[in-house]
Each structure stands twice: as structure tokens, then as C-alpha cells.
Amino acid sequence: MRRKSVVYIAIVLVFVVVSQALRYLALEGVIDRCNTDGGGARAISACTELIRRSPINFVAYYNRGNAYQDLCERDRAIADFTKAIEIDPQYALAYNNRAWTFAQIGKPDEGLPDVEKSLLLHPADARALNTRGHIFEALGRTDEAIADFRRSLSQNPVNQDSQQAVKRLNAGPQESQTAPLGRENR
Secondary structure, three states: OHHHHHHHHHHHHHHHHHHHHHHHHHHHHHHHHHHHOOOHHHHHHHHHHHHHHOOOOHHHHHHHHHHHHHOOOHHHHHHHHHHHHHHOOOOHHHHHHHHHHHHHOOOHHHHHHHHHHHHHHOOOOHHHHHHHHHHHHHOOOHHHHHHHHHHHHHHOOOOHHHHHHHHHOOOOOOOHHHOOOOOOOO
16 A cells, blocks of 8 residues: 555656646747847747746846837836836846836936946946936936946946947046046945
8 A cells, every 4th residue: 555655656746747847848938039039029928928927037027128128118118127126126137227218218317216226236237337327417417427437338348338428428538447436335
């Protein structure tokens, strides 16, 4: 009798493992399309399916937000970045992208706290420094914008957006490490 119980338990365990493996394999294609489909409607569809299957997958919300951003559906992008942050409040990329989206819709003042949070989580993130530079520029805080663009370039010297911003703001070349931060928490 004991031997039958052990065999039965083994069969059940094998069934559970195999079903989980099959579920993962079926999900793997959806994950790949959500993560690497290059944006657009196909990525949105894949990410939506992934969210349906795994509602706490904050990366799927982030990726779908990026896809909405690519399609200029800014309100939907903000909603998805917000959901990603609700699930993982330490997800710096979602804060940065929501800040960038706010800046793109003419609400840089709403984006500033988000990019500040992103930089609090990852102080040397070149993308977030670039985003904050644009937000400072939009807010008329030119010196702080230049400092952030330069700090961005110190982290990623080939960032063309930061290079163009420094030129656009008529800031001469200067070592990024000597640029004032302008923020006491940096």
C-alpha cells in the first residue's frame, strides 16, 4: 500500500512539473514578443497577453508602456508606467520613462518628481540624467539642465541627445565631473 502511495505521489509530481514546463514554453514566445518586438501593436498585444497571464509582471507593463509611447499614446503609456511602479516601487526605468512622457506632453513639472526618484534609485543613470536635463530645460532651469546633460555625457559620452542639448544651450565643452550638481541629494 505504501509503495502505491509513493508511485502515485511521483506521478502527480511529474505531471505538475511537466505541466509547468509546458506552460512556461507556451509563455516564453509571448515574453519574447513583449520584450523584443520593437514596439507597436504586436508588442502591445504580446504584453497584454503576458499581463493577462501574469498580472504582477511589472516588466510587461513597462514594455507595453514603451510600445504605447512609440505609438504616441501617451496617456496609456503613463498608465502602464504607473502600474509597473505600483507593482515594483523600486523600478527606476519606469519612473524615468513616465517622467519623459510627462515632459513630452508639456507637463515637465509632473515629470520632475519621477525623474528625481529614478535618480535616487540609480544616481549615475545617463538616461535619467538626460531626462532631467530636458525637464530642467523645459522649466527654464538652464544651468541645471546643462549640468545634467554633462553628467549624462560623463556616463555615456556618445549620447547624441545630450551632446545636441549642450550645443543647443550654447554651453562650451567642460569636464562633466566638475559640473555643479545643483541638487543637494545627488
